[in-house]
Amino acid sequence: MSLSLSCSFRYPPGFSLEAEFATDAHVTALCGASGSGKTTVLMLIAGLLRPRTGGIQFGDQMWAATAKRKFVPAHERRVGVMFQEPRLFPHYNVQQNLDYGFRRRSGDAAQRTKAIETLEIGELLNRSVESLSGGQKQRVALARALVSSPQLLLLDEPLTSVEPALQERIADYVKRVAEQFAMPILLVSHSPDLVEQMAERTFWVKEGFVRA
Numbered sequence: 460m461s462l463s464l465s466c467s468f469r470y471p472p473g474f475s476l477e478a479e480f481a482t483d484a485h486v487t488a489l490c491g492a493s494g495s496g497k498t499t500v501l502m503l504i505a506g507l508l509r510p511r512t513g514g515i516q517f518g519d520q521m522w523a524a525t526a527k528r529k530f531v532p533a534h535e536r537r538v539g540v541m542f543q544e545p546r547l548f549p550h551y552n553v554q555q556n557l558d559y560g561f562r563r564r565s566g567d568a569a570q571r572t573k574a575i576e577t578l579e580i581g582e583l584l585n586r587s588v589e590s591l592s593g594g595q596k597q598r599v600a601l602a603r604a605l606v607s608s609p610q611l612l613l614l615d616e617p618l619t620s621v622e623p624a625l626q627e628r629i630a631d632y633v634k635r636v637a638e639q640f641a642m643p644i645l646l647v648s649h650s651p652d653l654v655e656q657m658a659e660r661t662f663w664v665k666e667g668f669v670r671a
């Protein structure tokens with residue numbers, strides 16, 4: 460499944476972005492310094508921001524085309540997003556957070572079991588989200604995004620708070636999910652090492668420019 464962006468965006472106070480790239484890799488990375496615009500690209504793809512000019516296409520679906528005044532809203536794109544700060548439901552426990560992702564999009568039971576095992580969250584299922592560490596929350600958020608079976612998964616700095624011993628395993632797992640479940644993944648990272656481990660294709664983001 461291919462994703463292509465040819466668009467621009469500007470935050471009112473000044474930061475502007477131009478993205479011009481296309482990929483059909485299982486795992487694609489956007490790599491760049493802090494403040495270069497990586498999260499802004501993810502938000503445009505997720506439909507949480509609207510391009511100022513140009514368009515965004517995923518497979519045969521045109522998600523945004525400013526010339527045609529077309530904009531498909533976030534909830535119609537079936538995109539899973541894991542933000543840098545895990546956005547879990549604080550009043551639900553871990554199990555209930557996973558159930559939310561699973562039921563919402565009739566997920567795959569084998570994938571759910573595998574996600575729990577690989578991310579080592581089996582012992583956390585009855586814990587409240589508030590009691591988890593940053594790395595534990597990140598693993599739960601990643602599992603929730605995976606079990607909701609999106610057609611595209613966006614991960615913002617997925618392994619930053621995960622301890623190094625687990626990072627490699629999770630990186631391998633994410634790669635396998637992208638291949639086996641036909642779920643392309645676009646991830647954002649400032650770490651070239653991590654990107655090298657996970658992604659088949661990398662695009663560099665520099666001061667608001669992303670180019671193939």
Ligand SMILES: Nc1ncnc2c1ncn2[C@@H]1O[C@H](COP(=O)(O)OP(=O)(O)OP(=O)(O)O)[C@@H](O)[C@H]1O
Pocket residue numbers: 470471472474491492493494495496497498499500649
């Ligand atoms: N809501 C906003 N309003 C105005 N400017 C913003 C807004 N959100 C982000 N910016 C600015 O846009 C630029 C790009 O931000 P973005 O979050 O996309 O960068 P990033 O590469 O993901 O950074 P980091 O790696 O630190 O998360 C930054 O200069 C940031 O200050």
